[in-house]
Amino acid sequence: MKVTGVRQWIAEFGYYNAIYVQVETDDGVVGQAEVAMRRRTRTVAALIEELGEYLVGEDPTRIEAHFERMYRDSFLGGTLLTIGIAALDMALWDLNARSLGVPVHRLLGGKFRDAVPVYTHARATESPETFAAEVKDRVDKGFTAVKTTLPGFYSQVTSVHHKVPASIPARTTETELLPTSIWQRVGEYFQAAREAVGPDVHLMLDCHGRLNVANAVRLCEELAPYQLTFIEEPTPPERPDWLAEVTRRSTTPIASGERWAGPYGSAPFLEQHALSIVQPDVAFCGGITAAKRIATVAETHGISVAFHNPFGPLTSAATWHLAATLPNFMISESMLTPAQLKFWDRYAENPPKVENGMWQVTDDPGLGPRLRIDEIVRHPFRPEYDRGGTR
Template identity: 80%
Template sequence: MRVTAVRKWVAEFGYYNAIYVRIETDEGVVGESEVAMRRRTRTVSALIDELGEYLVGKDPTRIEQHFERMYRDSFLGGTLLTIGISALDIALWDLNARALGVPVHRLLGGKFRDSVPVYTHARATETPELFAKEVADRLQRGFTAIKTTLPGFYTKVSSVHHETPAAIPARQTETELLPNWIWRLIAEYFDAARETAGPDVHLMLDCHGRLNVANSVRLAETVEPYRLTFIEEPTPPERPDWLVEVARRSSTPIAAGERWANHYGAAPFLEQPAVAIAQPDVMFCGGITAAKRIATLAETHGVSIAFHNPFGPMASAATWQLAATLPNFLISESMITPQQMAYWDRYTENPPRVSEGEWKVTDEPGLGPRLRVEEIVKHPFKPEYDQGGTR
């Protein structure tokens, strides 16, 4: 079996654009995938074209070899490179599983669990009272784990596009002065959330690297009474030693890893250790191959995996197929909202479904979903209104 073509389509997906990929072979077996990189869609799209040229004519069963070639032969690394690799790596796993008529999790060692727990998002909104209503809505949908972004830094927000101005300016860096009232405000939000959710619902806080070490410690002290499951990326992602200091002084577990570029990018954070919870993104880090390596490395350091995954159906399917096989898996992010699900149903057949905060592991061949290319081409690339302003 040989690869005959790598095809790609870019489709508007609300506040970002998704890139869908199909690898075709001379035996008629295909593999499909999805990636996205908000603000850099066209860059990643061009990279996939170049990497796809390498794959044409190759044996698609040599997944490990292709991962190494695509990474090492590119000379320069980084997440922008590994996103392109992810698109082809995930599609190769899908292709190989479909060729054998088995689910991807079978090729990865088989099921460790029969269901994959996932959490959802609740917007920080303009007031603690409105945030509590957001939390109540997620509970009514069956979720028992909910994450939000930093109150005051993010209010009514889609991704990082502010529909109403945040109290802390979007381009304020981690080294600039914060008002004293911000800590009181954050406490008020989580006090309202905990009162609504009760003691057993998992609450999590994503900071997007907006704080320095000193303010991250103050944040940890502020939210300690509310027993959060984790604080995500309190400091910028470039310095693992900053996270080490925060983790040492926080009783709340520290999580990070969505911006790691494969296992080499993860290693400095896991070896120090800088995190109690690792958050690789299967779509960012180099695909299923890289994410599995990161998970194994994390396991040797006693670190749990909570996958970053705020994207669409194929990305979610790849993430959860791998999650089903991992002994150190904790929970996965999801973006299961009515607005997002409309895109899932438009662009794929048989998208994964979440019920009562879990994805039930299936035995369908490959990743499970299939692309609806006839619909994807009707919704081409749309310039993104998010042109930056926060990490």
């Protein structure tokens, strides 16, 4: 079996553009995948085209060899490179499993668990009361875990702009002066949410690297009474020593890792015990191959995995197939909001289904979903989604 071609399509996905990839072979088996990089869609698409040229004529069963070749032959690394690699890597896993008539998790070592727990999102709204109502709505829909972005820094955000202006502008750096009341204000949000849903719902906060060490510690101290499951990316992702200091001084677990480029990007964080929970993104770090390596090393450090995964049906399927096999898996992100789910059904047949906050692991061949290419073509790339405007 040889690869005969790599095709890709870009489709708008509500607030970003998704890139869909298909690896084709001479015996008719195809593998499909999905990636996205807000504000850099065309850059990633060009990279996938170049990497695909290497793959044509190759044996698609040699997944590890192809990962190493694509990663090392590029000379310069970084997340943009590993997103391109991830698209082809996930498609190769899908292709190989389909050629054997088995699910991807079977090729990864088989199921460690029969169901994968996932969490969803609630907006950091204009007030603690409306935020609490949003969290309760998610719980009423069956979820037992909910995450939000940093109140005051985010309210209602798209990839293009803040629909509702935040108290703190998007381009405020971690070293600038912040309002003295902001920490108490954030605490009020989580106090309201905790009172609305009780002590057993998992609440999580994503800071998007917006704080310096001192302010991150102040935030952790303010939120300690509300027993968050984790605080994500409190400091910028480039400095493991900063994150290690916050982890050392926080009673709330600290999570990070969504921006890691390949296994080597995770190494300094794991070596310094800079976090309690790793969050690799299968579609960012280099695909299933890279994410599995990161998870395995994390296990040797006693660190849990909570996958970053705010994307669509194929990326979610790839993430959850891997999650099903990992002893140290904890929970996975999902973007299962009503606004997003319509795109899952539009662009994929047999998208993953989540009930009561769990994805029941299936034995469907490959990753499970199949692309609706006709629908993808009908909803092409939207340039305004790539213009930025939020951090």
